[in-house]
Amino acid sequence: MEGKELGLWRSSVIGAIGLLVFLSIWEVLVRTNVIDPFFLPAPTQVIDKAIQMTTAKDAVLLTDIKISATRVLTGFLLSVLVGVPAGLIMGMNSVVRAAINPIISIIRPLPALSWIPLSMLWLGIDEQQKYAIVFMGSFASILVYTTDATMRVDPTLRRAAMNLGASPLQILRYVILPGALPDLLTGLKVVLAIAWTCVISAEMVGANSGLGFRIWTAKEWSDTGQVLVGMISISVTVLVLDILFRGLERVLLPYQRKTSGT
Amino acid sequence: MKTWLFRITSVCFFIIFLFFSISCTDKSPSNQVIVVGSQWYGHIPVWIGIEKGIFKKYGFDVKWQFIGKSMDRLNAISSGEAHFASLGEIAMLSAMAHGNRRFYWVGNQDIAPGFEGLVAKEGITSFEQLKGKKIGFPFGASVDITCRLLLKQHGLDPNKDVRLVNLEVGDVPSVFQTGRIDAAIIWEPGFSQLASIDGATVLGMDTDTEVYKKFGTMTGPDVLIINKAWSDEDRLRTKRFMKAYFESLKWVDYNPEEAVKLIQGKYINQDLSLIQKNIEKFIWHDIEDQRRIMTDNGIFGQADYIIRILHEDMKVIPNKPDFRKWVNLDILSF
Numbered sequence: 163m164e165g166k167e168l169g170l171w172r173s174s175v176i177g178a179i180g181l182l183v184f185l186s187i188w189e190v191l192v193r194t195n196v197i198d199p200f201f202l203p204a205p206t207q208v209i210d211k212a213i214q215m216t217t218a219k220d221a222v223l224l225t226d227i228k229i230s231a232t233r234v235l236t237g238f239l240l241s242v243l244v245g246v247p248a249g250l251i252m253g254m255n256s257v258v259r260a261a262i263n264p265i266i267s268i269i270r271p272l273p274a275l276s277w278i279p280l281s282m283l284w285l286g287i288d289e290q291q292k293y294a295i296v297f298m299g300s301f302a303s304i305l306v307y308t309t310d311a312t313m314r315v316d317p318t319l320r321r322a323a324m325n326l327g328a329s330p331l332q333i334l335r336y337v338i339l340p341g342a343l344p345d346l347l348t349g350l351k352v353v354l355a356i357a358w359t360c361v362i363s364a365e366m367v368g369a370n371s372g373l374g375f376r377i378w379t380a381k382e383w384s385d386t387g388q389v390l391v392g393m394i395s396i397s398v399t400v401l402v403l404d405i406l407f408r409g410l411e412r413v414l415l416p417y418q419r420k421t422s423g424t
Numbered sequence: 425m426k427t428w429l430f431r432i433t434s435v436c437f438f439i440i441f442l443f444f445s446i447s448c449t450d451k452s453p454s455n456q457v458i459v460v461g462s463q464w465y466g467h468i469p470v471w472i473g474i475e476k477g478i479f480k481k482y483g484f485d486v487k488w489q490f491i492g493k494s495m496d497r498l499n500a501i502s503s504g505e506a507h508f509a510s511l512g513e514i515a516m517l518s519a520m521a522h523g524n525r526r527f528y529w530v531g532n533q534d535i536a537p538g539f540e541g542l543v544a545k546e547g548i549t550s551f552e553q554l555k556g557k558k559i560g561f562p563f564g565a566s567v568d569i570t571c572r573l574l575l576k577q578h579g580l581d582p583n584k585d586v587r588l589v590n591l592e593v594g595d596v597p598s599v600f601q602t603g604r605i606d607a608a609i610i611w612e613p614g615f616s617q618l619a620s621i622d623g624a625t626v627l628g629m630d631t632d633t634e635v636y637k638k639f640g641t642m643t644g645p646d647v648l649i650i651n652k653a654w655s656d657e658d659r660l661r662t663k664r665f666m667k668a669y670f671e672s673l674k675w676v677d678y679n680p681e682e683a684v685k686l687i688q689g690k691y692i693n694q695d696l697s698l699i700q701k702n703i704e705k706f707i708w709h710d711i712e713d714q715r716r717i718m719t720d721n722g723i724f725g726q727a728d729y730i731i732r733i734l735h736e737d738m739k740v741i742p743n744k745p746d747f748r749k750w751v752n753l754d755i756l757s758f
Contacts, residue, residue: 200502200524279595286604287560287589367592368560368599375590382495382564383740384519 203387208394211387222376227395230361230372231403233289237296238357241304242350249308250338254330259309266302274299274360278367287368292361299360300353307349308342315341344415351407355400362396373399457484457665458506460491463613463692465703466510466534466646471687473672482668488691492593495519495564498649502526507654508665512566512644513723517731520750521741528655528752530666531648531714532723533673535641535707537631540567540611542574546623548606551578554627555585557606560599563590564740566630566644567609569733573635573643574609574628600624612702613694639726647723655755662755670711670756677708711756718753 168176185205191197192204199207215223252259277298285291315338323337365374373392380388457479461467470488473479479486489506491497494515500506502524510533519527548554551574561567572582580586591599593610597617600608607627608618619626630642648669655662676683684699692699709717717723727747734741 198526200519200522200526279598282595282599282604283602286602287558287591287599367595368589370587370589379563379590382493382515382518382562384495384498384515384522384524386522 200384200386203390207387208390212391212394215388215391223391223395226371226373226376226392227399230358230365230374230396231399233292233364233372234296234354234357234361237293237360238300238354240293240297241301241353241357245301245304246308246346249305250312250334250342252305252309253312253315253342254334254338266305269298270302270306272298274363275366278363282368291368292364292372295364296357296360299363300357303353303356304350307353308346311342311345311349312338314345347407347411347414351404354403354407358396358400455484455661457486457508458489458500459486460489460497460500460506460509461511462490462492462497464510464646465536465539465612465692465699465706467691468676468683468687468703469533469669469673469708470508470510471691472676472683473668475686475690476672476675478672478675479665479668482664484665484668493562493565494644498524498527501649501651504651504653507651508648508669510646510648513647513727514564514566514569514644514730514734516647516649516750517727517734517745517747518564518741520745520747521731521735521743525750526652527649527750528652528755529647529747529750530650530752530755531709532645532717533648533709534646535709536646536705537636537640537642538629538705539615539702540570540609540642541615541619541629542571542607542609542627543600543615543618543621544607544625544627545600545603545605545621546625548627549625551575551580551627554580554607556587558587558589558604559607559609560589560591560596560605561609562593562596563588565593566642567611569635569643569730569738570630570633571609572738573633573733577632577634578628613692613698616694616698635726635729638729639723641723641726643730645723645726650752650755655752659755663757666711666756673708674710677710680704680706714753714756718751724748 188197188202189204189206192199192202192207203211212223215221248262252262274295277295281291281294281298285294319337319341320333323333328336361372362374362377365372366378369375373395377389377392380386380392459470461470470486474486474488489500491500491506491509494511495518497506497509497511498515498519501509502519504526513532516527516529542559544554548557554575559571561571571588575582575586582588589605591605591608593614596608596610597614599605600618601621610618618624630636633643635641635643650662650666680703681700684696684703688694688696688699724747731741731744731747735744
């Protein structure tokens with residue numbers, strides 16, 4: 163079977179079996195007290211907790227998912243708005259690239275968590291601060307992905323377009339953007355997941371809502387079930403966003419679908 | 425066997441192996457004791473035990489590790505990586521309500537009311553003026569309850585009339601100073617920082633709450649917990665350790681000025697005179713006091729009261745735990 167592609171249906175069934183086996187083992191280990199339920203509640207207990215958090219009067223879970231998703235998408239879109247054009251310019255112009263690269267090298271390794279003290283001083287504890295942390299955590303990565311994607315576009319194509327008399331804007335529109343888009347979208351997909359880790363950091367302090375807030379507060383009250391519900395909610399939300407992103411990829415890159423045959 | 429079936433089976437075996445290795449991690453007996461704590465004065469007996477060589481005298485190599493939050497300390501004890509800690513009673517009660525049976529409650533080493541208070545920024549001088557304002561503090565700590573009790577006592581609904589903001593302990597003074605929040609509630613050493621800011625007003629203290637008036641304690645008194653497995657492994661060793669701890673506590677009680685000089689700068693970054701002034705307000709509970717304190721007429725009555733608040737009013741714990749099942753006073757050599 164090595165090397166052969168499994169069909170969508172088959173791989174889904176195998177995936178579902180794998181998940182079911184994993185959950186069953188987990189459930190049995192907790193039920194037989196091999197694992198202390200305080201450390202890791204059984205899947206059924208986690209599901210109960212999730213139902214409780216979804217059906218309660220104030221339905222905190224859905225509200226938290228909505229709030230965190232809004233924070234992630236706002237910060238992420240701001241990063242895209244700034245990072246993508248800047249990355250395109252850096253990818254096309256070596257002087258700009260040389261000037262900005264050292265600054266990006268300093269910013270990029272900084273985890274979102276390290277921005278919290280300064281962002282609280284500069285922006286306070288309201289929504290702007292949360293957007294800023296997501297922005298700071300994702301901007302540099304978007305910039306680097308865009309620069310790399312731009313630089314990977316075949317230079318022969320660029321030169322050919324120039325010889326044919328294309329203006330810089332036309333080169334950007336008809337050569338660079340279509341050439342860089344596949345790598346760029348892959349990069350954005352990775353950064354979107356990173357943005358979620360940023361929002362969890364942002365909601366650790368100065369927040370009253372959101373999945374990060376819920377996880378950290380649950381920890382303070384020793385509620386491991388709620389911690390797990392929060393974590394799984396992040397995974398599911400990222401998964402849904404990933405599926406949406408794939409859909410966007412199919413719309414923007416129809417030629418890729420045809421060539422890859424998937 | 426089909427390759428995919430082989431892969432799934434391998435993954436399953438790996439997961440089982442992982443779970444077993446986690447639950448069977450070797451915790452070999454040793455005389456090294458990991459004690460976890462913060463910069464709070466309630467940890468002074470441990471620091472003195474280390475500095476004065478009292479633990480060493482009893483054959484223990486005590487390692488001090490800083491963990492700022494009570495619940496994090498409790499988790500370290502529960503994991504078995506730390507053995508002994510002092511922490512806030514509220515974290516302990518929450519863990520009990522969620523079924524954590526990995527520790528014993530072995531004492532209440534001090535009573536120190538008057539160390540946490542609600543401070544408002546310039547222009548706010550009464551509780552009424554707090555309506556619609558932001559109050560910052562670390563959620564889930566003793567100040568969470570103190571704040572709610574104070575607000576209720578002054579006719580304010582903590583969930584509707586004000587906006588409560590979750591902050592890290594260390595961030596409270598700086599966020600308050602920048603004016604991003606209108607009031608804050610925190611314990612020492614942060615409280616002194618808040619109170620000393622120009623124009624700030626102390627609106628209420630933990631001593632103003634119904635808990636203090638009823639029981640004479642702060643809302644979340646200090647409690648001592650010990651890892652259950654470590655304690656059960658060698659009960660004589662545990663008794664010896666507790667004896668050493670309370671000997672240190674007695675030394676602090678009799679020599680407060682010298683104790684402060686030994687710890688200032690190394691364990692607490694506060695002015696010497698301020699620590700000395702604060703430490704005078706401490707009432708230390710000796711090993712002999714524990715039989716009197718750890719009773720229904722002592723701290724147990726207060727714990728029952730706090731559990732009711734946590735379960736019925738705040739709805740943050742799922743049940744009312746029978747905390748007496750966690751109490752172990754046998755390991756204290758009376």
